[in-house]
Amino acid sequence: MKGKNMNLKEVNLREIYKKWKNNLGEFRCFFRSTSFVSLQTYDDFILENYKNEPNKEIITKIIDEYNEEDFILVDLPLDEILDLSLELNNNYFIKPILNINLLFHPFGIVGSKNNISKLINTGIKLNEVKSQKYVMLIPYDRYNEELDVKKIYDKLNNQYAVTDEDFPSPDILKRLGYNRIVVFTKDNVKEDLMNYIDCFKNEISVKIVRVEK
Structure with missing residues (x-):
């Protein structure tokens, strides 16, 4: 499957979904299908070409x-x-546990065509890796705390917050051999993520690494 100049409707979303979910082991339950399901009814458009821009x-x-x-x-x-x-x-x-619970919608506050293009094109380029190394990733732009949704009349409010059900509990992590959670995020830690950290910080050590403003 080539990732150049495809239309969304040409993409085998089930195949991309499986590639992201493969070999996640005990963390499979934290991989979310929401984005892929929502794309099945998303308006067709030409995907943008992928640009490899890792920080x-x-x-x-x-x-x-x-x-x-x-x-x-x-x-x-x-x-x-x-x-x-x-x-x-x-x-x-290192296997990515992609924890994106975003409902893509053409008029959604969150989620752009560029996001969709990148989700699909990175999935196409994803190699099959069997590894016991994992990292969980969640989208910081899942909601905007400064946005007054009451003043937005032409958008669907598809913002969302994470809860403790979106993350492995300290018991699960300890059973798998983890003794600490290390969080990489922006200077301003999202309130929903902070709630998770505060909830379990007495049960497992947590380190926050602020990498962006």
């Missing part, structure tokens, strides 16, 4: 921080986590 500085920080006892969680903008996912999977054999 090398963040990649280096993740690799430097990575060890078998730390569970890595990345909360950065959607386009960025897709680039990071492809780079970590193909070049470092």
Whole structure:
């Protein structure tokens, strides 16, 4: 399957979905199908060509921080986590657990055609990797706390927040050999993610690495 100048309707979404979900082991339940399901009824358009734009500085920080006892969680903008996912999977054999619970809609507040193009094109380029190394990634732009949705009349409010059900519990992580959660995110940690951290910080060590403003 080629990722150049395709229309959305030409894409085998089930195949892309399976590629992202393959070999996630015990973390399969945290991979979300919402985005792929919503794209089945999305208006057709020509996908943008993929540009490989991983943030090398963040990649280096993740690799430097990575060890078998730390569970890595990345909360950065959607386009960025897709680039990071492809780079970590193909070049470092670290499986991305793509935790995107976004309902794509042509008039949605969240989710652009560029996001969709990148989700599909990175999936096409994703190599099959069998590894016991994992990193979970969630989109920082899942909601905008500064946005007053009451003043927006021409958009569907498809913003969402993560809950503790979106993440493995400390019991699960400890059973799998993890002793700490390391979070890579922006200076301003999202409130929903902070709720998860606060909920479990007495049960497992948490380190926050702020990588962007």
